[in-house]
Amino acid sequence: MKQIDKFPHDERVQVILRDMDDSPHVLRFTREPLGLPRHGKIKKVFLFSTAYYSYMLKAKALSFYARWPNNQLIVHACDRELFIGTSKSVSNQFQMDKMTFALRKGGVDENDFSAVKLEGSCASYVAQVESWMRELAAEAREGMGKVAPSEIPDVNEDARKVRGKGGELKDSDSDRSDEEGLSVWTRAHQQQQMLHSRPREGDIAGLLQKAPSRYLQVTSIVDGEFTDYSTLKSVYMNNGEDVLLADLATFVQENKGQVEKLCERYYPTFLHVARQCFFISESDAELVGQELSGATALVRSTVMELKRATEDLNVSQSVNNNVAQVRSLLQNALELAEQLETVEVRLRERKLLAAAVSLKQLLQIATPLSGFALGDYVTQNRVPKIAQEIFTCAVQELNGWFRLLRELSHSIGMAALNWKGVVEPGCVEKKLHVTEEAEWWVEVSCASASIRRAPFDEADGIAKILHGAAMQEIFEELGCGAFYRHYYTESRAQQVRLDLYDAPLKTSGVSGDVLVADMERYCATALGFMLIEDIVHHVTNPHVQSLMEILSMWEQISHAVAARVQRVADALTSSVSYSEWIVHMLRLLRRFVNITVDSVSCARLNPGVISRAVETLSDGIISTCLQEACVGANEAVLCDTFLPLYPRDMEEYEAFVSRFYLDRCKHLELPVPSGARIASGVSLPYALAVPKIGEIAIHFLERCHSIIEVNHGAAVWQSEYNNADEMLLKYLSVLFRTVTGTLQERLTSISDREIVLIAVYVTSCASMSVIISCVEQQFMLAWPIDYGGIHQRQKLGEPQLLKSSAALFEKALQGGIERLLTALIAAADIRVKPTADINYWKQLVAISSGATASPSTGTVGDSYEDRVKKGFPEAIEYLIDLIPVLMEILQISVTRSVIGTAITHAAITTQSNFEQAIYSGCGETNASGFSVLRSCVSEFERLCAVHVPRWQERIETMISGISVVQRFPLRPRQVADNLLAWIARKEAAMAGAGVH
Numbered sequence: 004m005k006q007i008d009k010f011p012h013d014e015r016v017q018v019i020l021r022d023m024d025d026s027p028h029v030l031r032f033t034r035e036p037l038g039l040p041r042h043g044k045i046k047k048v049f050l051f052s053t054a055y056y057s058y059m060l061k062a063k064a065l066s067f068y069a070r071w072p073n074n075q076l077i078v079h080a081c082d083r084e085l086f087i088g089t090s091k092s093v094s095n096q097f098q099m100d101k102m103t104f105a106l107r108k109g110g111v112d113e114n115d116f117s118a119v120k121l122e123g124s125c126a127s128y129v130a131q132v133e134s135w136m137r138e139l140a141a142e143a144r145e146g147m148g149k150v151a152p153s154e155i156p157d158v159n160e161d162a163r164k165v166r167g168k169g170g171e172l173k174d175s176d177s178d179r180s181d182e183e184g185l186s187v188w189t190r191a192h193q194q195q196q197m198l199h200s201r202p203r204e205g206d207i208a209g210l211l212q213k214a215p216s217r218y219l220q221v222t223s224i225v226d227g228e229f230t231d232y233s234t235l236k237s238v239y240m241n242n243g244e245d246v247l248l249a250d251l252a253t254f255v256q257e258n259k260g261q262v263e264k265l266c267e268r269y270y271p272t273f274l275h276v277a278r279q280c281f282f283i284s285e286s287d288a289e290l291v292g293q294e295l296s297g298a299t300a301l302v303r304s305t306v307m308e309l310k311r312a313t314e315d316l317n318v319s320q321s322v323n324n325n326v327a328q329v330r331s332l333l334q335n336a337l338e339l340a341e342q343l344e345t346v347e348v349r350l351r352e353r354k355l356l357a358a359a360v361s362l363k364q365l366l367q368i369a370t371p372l373s374g375f376a377l378g379d380y381v382t383q384n385r386v387p388k389i390a391q392e393i394f395t396c397a398v399q400e401l402n403g404w405f406r407l408l409r410e411l412s413h414s415i416g417m418a419a420l421n422w423k424g425v426v427e428p429g430c431v432e433k434k435l436h437v438t439e440e441a442e443w444w445v446e447v448s449c450a451s452a453s454i455r456r457a458p459f460d461e462a463d464g465i466a467k468i469l470h471g472a473a474m475q476e477i478f479e480e481l482g483c484g485a486f487y488r489h490y491y492t493e494s495r496a497q498q499v500r501l502d503l504y505d506a507p508l509k510t511s512g513v514s515g516d517v518l519v520a521d522m523e524r525y526c527a528t529a530l531g532f533m534l535i536e537d538i539v540h541h542v543t544n545p546h547v548q549s550l551m552e553i554l555s556m557w558e559q560i561s562h563a564v565a566a567r568v569q570r571v572a573d574a575l576t577s578s579v580s581y582s583e584w585i586v587h588m589l590r591l592l593r594r595f596v597n598i599t600v601d602s603v604s605c606a607r608l609n610p611g612v613i614s615r616a617v618e619t620l621s622d623g624i625i626s627t628c629l630q631e632a633c634v635g636a637n638e639a640v641l642c643d644t645f646l647p648l649y650p651r652d653m654e655e656y657e658a659f660v661s662r663f664y665l666d667r668c669k670h671l672e673l674p675v676p677s678g679a680r681i682a683s684g685v686s687l688p689y690a691l692a693v694p695k696i697g698e699i700a701i702h703f704l705e706r707c708h709s710i711i712e713v714n715h716g717a718a719v720w721q722s723e724y725n726n727a728d729e730m731l732l733k734y735l736s737v738l739f740r741t742v743t744g745t746l747q748e749r750l751t752s753i754s755d756r757e758i759v760l761i762a763v764y765v766t767s768c769a770s771m772s773v774i775i776s777c778v779e780q781q782f783m784l785a786w787p788i789d790y791g792g793i794h795q796r797q798k799l800g801e802p803q804l805l806k807s808s809a810a811l812f813e814k815a816l817q818g819g820i821e822r823l824l825t826a827l828i829a830a831a832d833i834r835v836k837p838t839a840d841i842n843y844w845k846q847l848v849a850i851s852s853g854a855t856a857s858p859s860t861g862t863v864g865d866s867y868e869d870r871v872k873k874g875f876p877e878a879i880e881y882l883i884d885l886i887p888v889l890m891e892i893l894q895i896s897v898t899r900s901v902i903g904t905a906i907t908h909a910a911i912t913t914q915s916n917f918e919q920a921i922y923s924g925c926g927e928t929n930a931s932g933f934s935v936l937r938s939c940v941s942e943f944e945r946l947c948a949v950h951v952p953r954w955q956e957r958i959e960t961m962i963s964g965i966s967v968v969q970r971f972p973l974r975p976r977q978v979a980d981n982l983l984a985w986i987a988r989k990e991a992a993m994a995g996a997g998v999h
Contacts, residue, residue: 011051015065019058023070026053031135036062037085038122048121050132052139057087059116069116073143080133082126087136088118221247221254336377339368343381346389355397356473359480362389390481397477401487404471405494408535411464412502413524416531419598420523420591424457433784441667441799443776445783468535472542484545491547495536499556502528503563510574515584518571522588525567526595529560533599533608540605550606557603561612568592568616572623582631582706585624589710592617621710628710629734632703633741639695640745645753645760645767647892648687656681659694663777664799665770671800672894673770688892689767696742697774700735701781707731708785728786732804735778739771739808743815750819755826758885762892765819769894771812772800779804820897827882827905834878835909839916841924843874844939851942875913875946879954882906886961895962902958903965910973917943921982925989933990940982947975 010016011029020027032051039046039059047062057076059068075089123129238247342365349358366386372378432450437443459465478487506525510518536553540546548556568588575584596610596617650656656678660666666675676685711727746768753760779802802809837843882905889898924936951971959968 010049013065016051016060019060019065019067020053023056025056029053031139033132035124035128037132039068039119040122045122050121050136052136054139055143057136057139059087059119069119073139074146076136076140076143078133078136078140080126080129083123083129085121085123085129085132086118087121221250332372332375335368335372336375339365339372339377339381342368343385350389350392350396353396355393355400355477356480358389358393359477362386362393363480393477394481394483397474397481398490401471401474401490404474405491405498407467407471408495409498409502411461411468412498412531412535413528414531415461415464415534416527416529417524418460419530419534419602420527420594422457422459423455425453425455435780435784437664437667437799439667441664441670442796443664443780443799444796445780465538468538469542472539475543475547488545488547491539492552495548499532499560503532503560506563506567508567508570510570513574515575515578515580518574519584519587522567522571523591526564526591529564530595530599533557533560533603537603537605553606554608557599557606557608558612561610564592564595565612565616568620572620582624582627585620585627586706586710589617589620589624592620624710625707625730625734628703628706629737632699632738635699636696636738636742637745639692639699640742640749643690643692643749645690645692645749645763647759647763648689648691649684650681650687653678653681659687659691663694663697663774665689665773668773668799670798671769671773672896673766673773674891674894686891688763689770690763693767693770693774696771697777700738700774700778703738704731704735704778704781704785707734728782731782731786735782735805736808739775739805740811742771743811746815747818750815750822753822755829758823758826758830759888759892761819761823761826762889765816765823765897766892766894768812768816768819769897771815772802772809775802775805775809775812776800820901823893823897824901824904827885827901828908831878831882831905831909832912834873834881835875835913835916837874838913839919841920841939844917844920844942845935847946848935848938848942851945852938875909876950878909878913879906879950882909883954883957883961886958890962898962899965902962903967906958906967907972910967910971914973914978918978918982921986925986933986936986937983940979940986944975944979947973951975 010032016029017027020029029051030053033049036047036049039048048068049060049062049065051058051060052073055073057071057073059070060066061068071087071089077088077090079086123132238244342361346358346361346365349355349361366382369378369381369386373382432448434446434448435443436446475484475487478484503525508521536548536556540548540553571588572585575581578584592613596613600608600610648659650659660675661678665673666677668675674688676687746764750761750764753764755761776797776799782804797803800809882902886898886902889902893901921936921939924939925932951973955968955971958965
């Protein structure tokens, strides 16, 4: 099947239209086939309509089914069903309902197409077909008032005749008839003969039987209403005049019968008229002649009078035309004068736009009168002068408007910077949670977008800008639009050069607040200038400046602002409030560029130049803040006494402890007392430098966040935001690395005798991991990125992002523990030093035996008993007495480690010194000397047996889990046996040598 769009031009469709004597123009047709229930099947059919008839054709071969006159057409759609009938077959709504019911029930003859039921693919398509068929029916009924009812043939009746004539014809719907039936021309021939029964039906030699195409040529020529002259042209071009004449003769011969029938029909009328004429007498005829002669004379005289009246009328009409022309000329002149007066009045009232429009109307009125003196005077004299006056006044107002724009630049920019309205987009909010078990996490919630309205202070100024921009219409009416645009561009370029590009800046001898205020005024002027340009661009047509000119202007303004910012920053370098001023300028620049890029909608402005200037300033101020933080942290460490911290009230306890959750870190074993004991007086195990360093780090982080100032709702994404998180983490690492270096220097300045200071140093280093966790918390709260800490529990004292910084303090902690252990060992060594002298042990033997030997080796100022009690007992007692002191400062594991190691070292050193003293005392060769040595060994064994259990018991009550309690490092019995055996061998050796 051909494409559906070519359906109206299909040859088979045109043949049917020609055979049916219908118009060849198809107005409407169905683009999709409809279903016709027939013979138990659904046949696909097409509908198409001309201006007079609607047709139904079979879709397969485009064979003819039925035709309905449009003026009798009745269409009804119900869901996917379409019912079609005529006013003869369906006379009223009741009959239509009966037809619809009958068609649905199948009670209608399938060969009767006066009323049919069709089915569509969808209800909407069926409704569309119903709509245009009803429109065609309505149009056809409107035109039927001009046609007699007898002239409308019953086409369906003729179609039934076509189907019934000639016996039982085969159904045209069968598939076989489409392939084996008669040709389209033959079927059309038969239908034409049956539909138009004429006397030539029996004429075998008829023109139609000869050739249908030749018959069509003849009918196209003899048709008086639709004569087709192209047929004559084609006949002439093909040299077929003889054939056409023969066809015309045949056509005339065939139509004689119709003429004869027409004469027979009106013959009685002719006879009646003839009889009336027959009965007219001669006298009547003469009377008629006389009457006709008189009438003729009367007509002649009347004609002469009419001729004279006509001449008078022509003269009268000429005079009337002249009077009308004069009246029209006077009316036009009066209208011209009134319009001229209107223009002059509006010009005096300074209504320039109205005057320009009226001047244009005046010129239109005066142009037709330019052939007269008044029109020539107006067009050649008054119109140019008035136009010049309007132009001069418009230029004066334009200059005033330019001055207003320059004045409004600063005020509009300042109003935009200070506008209190806020458009906040939806964002993510974070909340910190810390448990009593020292676990913490960040909870995320979403905050809805919000808008806070506020009036704009310079709304009146914007109205003035709009009013001034409307002057463009004046120049456009005067034909000077190009002058307006050029004049505007030059004037605004001069203003921006004076106010921004070449604006003076004095930096020497000017205070910081004056410089910052001047910078704020400069940014407000630049912002106002760009906002005004955007407003003017939107309200002018054609635009006064192109987008490229606006972008170029913004580029120059950006460079000017960046250069001025750098000069102001350099001038503020020596100011005490340098950081404060720079932060203020950063916020000013960010607000300036955000408002400009968000508000200027005529072009997409590039904030790159100013963003780079902001990035340079922010990097410099952050570096300055880092230096200040490092200096402050170093001063906090160097100036600290490293004594335990004593909070005086709950406020100080909150600042020193709860602020950093140090009281919740039980897993770190920090001996931090509860806040409930603050009234009785408590001491904190770390130095004041610990909370100071935490405050300094958090303050530095807050300053950095305020400088970077991430704004998610701004159209400009700050360039310094890129990798800023890594930069801040590195800055924090530098800060903590500086602190650890200062701590190590401070440790070297502490004497070994200051055990408490060293212990406070150790605990301070251990507490710094918690401080670092708190700093990391603040970093994650302020930064919008999820670093794996969102909804993930972490431990205080185990930072993840600042793990390297915590490792530095772990290293410092190990150094402090080693230094503490070294100090304890040094103190123990000093106290066990006398045990290396044999006289010390001899004096102990003498004291235990009750003798009062003379202290031959005693020190002046020391009593005998005090001197002999020094040594091993003093060292152990000293270390045991330090346990409660260290437990209040150090972690319990560190206390166990250093005390156990120191006691072990003291015991081993005592044992080594005692053995060395015995070995050095064997120089005496008499028996009494060996006896004294044996007494010293016994005294050593007795001393250990008396003191060691008591020391173990004391240590057990003070601290649990220390190794010296279960297994004291000194084995006195084994040492005594070894020394006694050595003395015996020595004595035997000396005795053998004496006997010899």
